[in-house]
Amino acid sequence: MKFDDKLDKQVKKITDLLKFKNKSYGNSALEPANIFSQANAIDSLSARIDDKLMRIKNKGIYDATEDTVKDLIGYLLLLLMAIEERESKIKNESKTSFANSTLQI
Template sequence: MTNLELITSEILETLKRKNENYGNSFDRQMNVYGILAATIRLDDKMSRLRALTKGEPDKVGESIEDTLKDMIGYCLLTLNWLAEDKDEDGFADYNDSSGEFNLVYTAKNQEEFRKLFQK
């Protein structure tokens, strides 16, 4: 097994374990907030990466490697979410435990989604 395969395997195993521990919270957030949820998580990780590469101490004990692996994990989860079946109009319907109905968008209909909220 190559180094790249080992790293990828480790990321996938960690991703599966965390997803089980957190009860698929990433998909739930994506279903409520759309791609913005992934953007925020990745931005948080990018901020941590910038701090680590500047030599700033990390208060939670995360290394540059851990941060990069988390970013890859979030990218994989986002790609998986985007690949899931959506309604024919490109929207995903979601009902959380409160019974609220939410619309989220895929890349296919971002412009239509923006128009809804510009009025």
């Protein structure tokens, strides 16, 4: 099997896992419910990533109770999405703020 095919296969597994969990839990990773914690998406995802890294540190990569590596990759992808979303909002707010200040001149 070629590298590209192997990569596509692994990426599809992670994508399928994220989509399945999103159906089960809703979009809670990128839109936290903030029922108990008031953390934003980036902080919440960072905490989940810390938990996964701690599990790997304590139990190793081959922990039979869950697929920690796939979960970690999924959380890192979600973190990337959250960071890009935040940057996009900041950019849009800057444009809006600039447009409003230009109109007031």
